Amino acid sequence: DIKRQIACTLKPLLELYSFRTMGELRALLSLYNIGVEEVKGEIGGRTYHGILYTALDGNGETAATPIKSSRLGRTAGAQPLDRKMRGSAAKIKGELRPLMAEALRRSVDERDFRSRLAKEQIDLVLRRNGTGRIYGVTFIDHRSRTVLNGSRLGKEFSANTLDRCFQERPQDLLPPLLPSVPSAVVSGNGEKILGGLLSGMEPELNYVPRHPRLLKPDKKKRRRRYGRQD
Numbered sequence: 001d002i003k004r005q006i007a008c009t010l011k012p013l014l015e016l017y018s019f020r021t022m023g024e025l026r027a028l029l030s031l032y033n034i035g036v037e038e039v040k041g042e043i044g045g046r047t048y049h050g051i052l053y054t055a056l057d058g059n060g061e062t063a064a065t066p067i068k069s070s071r072l073g074r075t076a077g078a079q080p081l082d083r084k085m086r087g088s089a090a091k092i093k094g095e096l097r098p099l100m101a102e103a104l105r106r107s108v109d110e111r112d113f114r115s116r117l118a119k120e121q122i123d124l125v126l127r128r129n130g131t132g133r134i135y136g137v138t139f140i141d142h143r144s145r146t147v148l149n150g151s152r153l154g155k156e157f158s159a160n161t162l163d164r165c166f167q168e169r170p171q172d173l174l175p176p177l178l179p180s181v182p183s184a185v186v187s188g189n190g191e192k193i194l195g196g197l198l199s200g201m202e203p204e205l206n207y208v209p210r211h212p213r214l215l216k217p218d219k220k221k222r223r224r225r226y227g228r229q230d
């Protein structure tokens with residue numbers, strides 16, 4: 001039941017985290033294999049603005065039919081999201097920026113930078129084009145539960161700066177690190193999932209599932225019996 005699992009994961013995320021743009025929300029949801037898109041247009045002279053959610057596979061590609069926000073609860077729609085984004089204050093603490101600057105200065109490559117941020121309970125979400133160039137940067141601070149576009153933190157954390165930095169310090173070809181998880185949000189490193197996609201349990205508001213696996217339930221094969229059955 002993909003619809004139920006998206007709803008159970010989406011509700012606590014929207015209540016717990018602060019974000020100011022759709023891009024920041026999209027980066028947050030991508031950690032939990034959920035995609036979100038705005039739909040705008042005009043029909044019969046009337047404009048409409050809707051939100052679609054979908055399940056994503058391990059490559060960030062759509063893996064299920066998009067679901068209208070109206071089927072996922074009141075807080076998932078365009079108007080509630082707009083009110084939340086306008087009301088979200090910038091929670092950039094004085095110690096966050098220098099902490100991240102120091103982590104970047106000490107890092108030898110992108111993988112090392114992610115690892116250093118993970119120790120501080122910060123996730124890094126990068127968006128790349130077809131040639132591998134970084135065009136979007138988002139940081140997710142799980143301590144303050146705030147999603148921040150890189151440019152909001154300063155020029156040194158912008159897409160152009162990090163792309164140039166990581167080209168000078170090329171990352172290795174190993175699989176990406178699984179971001180660390182603050183105990184206040186989840187327990188473990190994603191193995192113990194009490195909610196999220198394909199889970200029948202709704203997470204508590206102080207608990208958010210991490211990286212739920214998008215797997216279709218196996219169909220039980222009916223065993224064929226031969227001969228006389230009493």
